[in-house]
């Protein structure tokens with residue numbers, strides 16, 4: 354897949370503090386890329402720099418094959434932090450105005466507005482003033498506004514922040530379908546792991562302005578440490594002492610359950626325990642999730 358976005362050594366300081374510190378990042382066309390990191394990690398600042406909304410101190414950005422900061426905005430749409438509207442106007446009027454700025458008018462604008470309202474599920478509410486809109490509706494309207502320009506790539510900065518669980522699900526479904534159905538490449542930032550795991554195929558984990566791990570969700574889950582097994586044995590403590598430390602690391606013991614880390618296959622662990630005179634009543638791999646990877650990376 355060709356690259357939609359390549360960022361090299363992007364750096365941006367506020368005073369003496371580096372909010373973004375030599376950040377490398379790669380988004381492929383068709384990705385739903387999860388830009389993951391705790392609050393204050395530098396996600397918003399990095400996105401603003403990438404989009405040319407604030408200056409960067411250093412680094413290179415190639416966006417949709419273009420390094421020119423003006424041209425590269427073509428084909429790109431973004432919602433950074435909380436979207437703003439003219440709240441005395443209706444949603445449709447807000448979209449009209451955005452369309453005029455984007456060079457649309459007349460019946461082609463009317464059709465475009467009907468299309469994007471349908472896409473985000475706001476047809477029934479389009480003629481209400483946005484003053485009365487909920488946060489979830491505002492986010493969807495902001496996405497509708499982005500879609501007016503038929504972007505190839507969309508940047509969403511914590512789009513589910515502050516939404517209730519139903520609103521979060523709507524937003525996840527919408528983001529997924531923009532990628533799957535409309536073929537839009539998406540970069541979505543979040544501090545919520547479950548969310549990123551649910552909708553993203555690739556993930557970058559950022560902390561203190563630096564990229565700490567990047568890859569497909571599957572790769573990240575496979576990477577890092579050796580597999581961990583949950584083992585049940587009546588003489589758990591004795592087994593923990595008997596297992597040779599060069600091949601087996603006992604992470605913890607709790608009653609008759611041990612957590613054992615090893616590069617060897619599960620069969621070898623079972624055989625070794627048997628040879629040492631222990632019978633295992635259970636041996637099961639401990640599934641890792643993105644949260645484990647996240648915590649390991651941030652440790």
Ligand SMILES: Nc1ncnc2c1ncn2[C@@H]1O[C@H](COP(=O)(O)OP(=O)(O)O)[C@@H](O)[C@H]1O
Nearest residue numbers: 367371372390391392393394395396397398399
């Ligand atoms: N306008 C600003 N002025 C000074 N410091 C800022 C500004 N914006 C962000 N920062 C600082 O930069 C760091 C990264 O912030 P931000 O990019 O908002 O992180 P995130 O979006 O991951 O929560 C934080 O330490 C934050 O306090």
Ligand SMILES: [Mg+2]
Nearest residue numbers: 396397398511
């Ligand atoms: Mg932010």
